[in-house]
Structures are given as structure tokens and as C-alpha cells.
Amino acid sequence: MELIDLRSDTVTKPTPEMRAAMAAAEVGDDVYGEDPTVNELEAVAAHMTGKAAALFVSSGTMGNVAAMMAHTQRGAEVICGYQSHVFRNEQGQLAQLCGVQAHPLPEAANGTLPLDLVAGAIQGDDQHHPITSVLALENTQNMCGGVPLAVDYMRAAGSLARAHGLKLHVDGARLFNAAVALNVSAAELVADADSVTFCLSKGLAAPAGSVLCCHDEFIKLAPRARNALVGGVAQSGTTAAAGLVALRSMVERLADDHAHAQQLAHGLAAIAGVKLDPRAVATNMVYFDLDAHVAQTDAQIMARLREQGVLIDFLYAPFSRGFRAVTHCWITAPMVERTLAAMRHVLAT
Numbered sequence: 001m002e003l004i005d006l007r008s009d010t011v012t013k014p015t016p017e018m019r020a021a022m023a024a025a026e027v028g029d030d031v032y033g034e035d036p037t038v039n040e041l042e043a044v045a046a047h048m049t050g051k052a053a054a055l056f057v058s059s060g061t062m063g064n065v066a067a068m069m070a071h072t073q074r075g076a077e078v079i080c081g082y083q084s085h086v087f088r089n090e091q092g093q094l095a096q097l098c099g100v101q102a103h104p105l106p107e108a109a110n111g112t113l114p115l116d117l118v119a120g121a122i123q124g125d126d127q128h129h130p131i132t133s134v135l136a137l138e139n140t141q142n143m144c145g146g147v148p149l150a151v152d153y154m155r156a157a158g159s160l161a162r163a164h165g166l167k168l169h170v171d172g173a174r175l176f177n178a179a180v181a182l183n184v185s186a187a188e189l190v191a192d193a194d195s196v197t198f199c200l201s202k203g204l205a206a207p208a209g210s211v212l213c214c215h216d217e218f219i220k221l222a223p224r225a226r227n228a229l230v231g232g233v234a235q236s237g238t239t240a241a242a243g244l245v246a247l248r249s250m251v252e253r254l255a256d257d258h259a260h261a262q263q264l265a266h267g268l269a270a271i272a273g274v275k276l277d278p279r280a281v282a283t284n285m286v287y288f289d290l291d292a293h294v295a296q297t298d299a300q301i302m303a304r305l306r307e308q309g310v311l312i313d314f315l316y317a318p319f320s321r322g323f324r325a326v327t328h329c330w331i332t333a334p335m336v337e338r339t340l341a342a343m344r345h346v347l348a349t
């Protein structure tokens, strides 16, 4: 049976064009800065995000950690969201690897960190306090429903950060989903950011890799951080080649994934027992809950869907019963219909 894998957009496999580009890639030693394919990828990524420089890294997590290492000193703190990847899903990297503390704040329903809360969280200049050094935002905000944060908000957050001498880092694992959903360029979204990480390996379907894009002076620090994270990879041009194909051919088509997410959300919302407001779905993520009267456990629901060939994910927060289905380039409209039929079957029997 053909599996319909909606657990995440990280399950995407490289396209035939990517595989061909990887096989043909010209490579060199990237730690010496001599891999032409990596250099080209970094130039394209910097251009697309409107930044002076870029650094190819193995993963989104590595990009975020390298940024935090470069932006902070021991004893600093980073303001971020409770639902952010930086806070929840990077094994406490701020403490564990950077020697700094997270200062998490609750996101609003639309995924933003309310700027009055951010302003109130910035520590005064007192020897008892950690030095608030970074404001970290996530765009799209995954755990708040894959919501895109708008240009106006990003600009206002940048102004606030600048006014207080903070660096603004954007975890843009799905930055291009946000840009496509909002019909703006990625560069506009991160114009005020000091650094941004985006992933090639999620909706853009490259097999691995992310890019950390930033200002010139910062990029001198980032390779040191990457190296400390054991992230210097010599002939990484083979992977970068797939990334170039991703940036050149996979960005605009993200709109298809968003349309499939709408199809899925509207279909799920019409099934008795599913709690979901399709208006909350803005990109490729569909989070939903089940009515309290649904007697089956989450594990049973997921196992029975799997029997029907459908894989979805389960997340504990911010919902009591939070299921997640993510559309991506290997998911078609007929697969969405099959998913809906499977869900109707599982909840009806």
C-alpha cells in the first residue's frame, strides 16, 4: 500500500533533478571556502534573504545554535517563545551549548510574541541580571499552527530589538512558506533581522541542509560556531547542489502545499469528532484536536490511520490532543481525499 506520510515536511525525498545535480556537482573543500557549489548556494541564499553573507550548515538546529553562539556571550539571555523550536526542541541548546538562558514568553494565538511583553522582558543594566542579547522569532511559527508572521510585525520587532541593542534572529525553517503565504519576498520578511536560518530540507525537499544568512561582520563568527558544532564538512557541494535546485525550483510551488492543506483542513473540519477551524490554517500545517467524547486514544487513532496507509504526527502542546498533518511536495489532492476517507472510517467505527 502506498503510504501517505503527513507527519512532517522533513520526510520529503529529493526530486530526480536534485539527484542529478548532486551526481554532477563540482566540489572542493568547503572548510577552505573552496567548494564552488557551496559558494554558489550561499550567494543565492544571501541574495534571496537580502543579507550580505550566508553559511551552509547541516540542519536548521545547527543554524540556530551557531547563530546563538555567535550573538551571545556566557551569562546572556535570549527572549523567545514558549512554543519556539529554539526553546522546546533543541535540547536546551541555549544552556547546554551556549551558556546562556532562555527567557520564554507566551505567543499570541497568531504566533507572534506580543511586543509589549518583549519590551517588558528586556533586563535593565544591573549586575544581578543576565544581559538580554537576542530576540529570537520563528517564521512560520510551527507549534502555533504553522502561522506566518507578517512583514509589519517583523519590522516592529526589529525596531524594538535595535532600540535596546538586541540582535534579532529569525528561525525561518519554513521562511519561504511564510513568504509565499503572505505574497512577499523572503528578504522583506527578514529585512530587520540580524540573522536568519532557513531549511532546504523541509518543504523545499532537499535531502539535507540549511542556510544561516546574516550581516557581514557576523559571518566571521558563524563558521567558528559551526566548526565547534562539528559542522565543517569538506566536499559538501554534493548536498549544496540539491539545495540550489530547491531554491530555484521548489519555492513557488509551496503554494500547492498550502492549497492541499486547505483541502485537508476543510475536509477534516466536516468530520464529526474533529475540532478544527480551517481559517487557522495558513501554510502547510494542519493542527487539529478531537472532541472529548471520542473514546479512542491518540495512539489508537494513529495506529488505525496507519493501517489505512496514513501517517500523521501527535504533539502535546499547545493542544490537549494535538494531531498534526503537514502537506508537502509528495502529497497530491487524491492523497488528501484518501486521508479524509481514512479519518472518516477511523472515527466512525
Ligand SMILES: Cc1ncc(COP(=O)(O)O)c(C=O)c1O
Pocket: 010, 058, 059, 060, 061, 062, 085, 086, 138, 140, 142, 171, 173, 174, 199, 201, 210
Ligand atoms: C521551526 C523549526 N525550526 C528548526 C527546526 C530544525 O530543523 P532541523 O531538523 O533541520 O534541525 C525545525 C524542524 O522541524 C523546525 O520546525
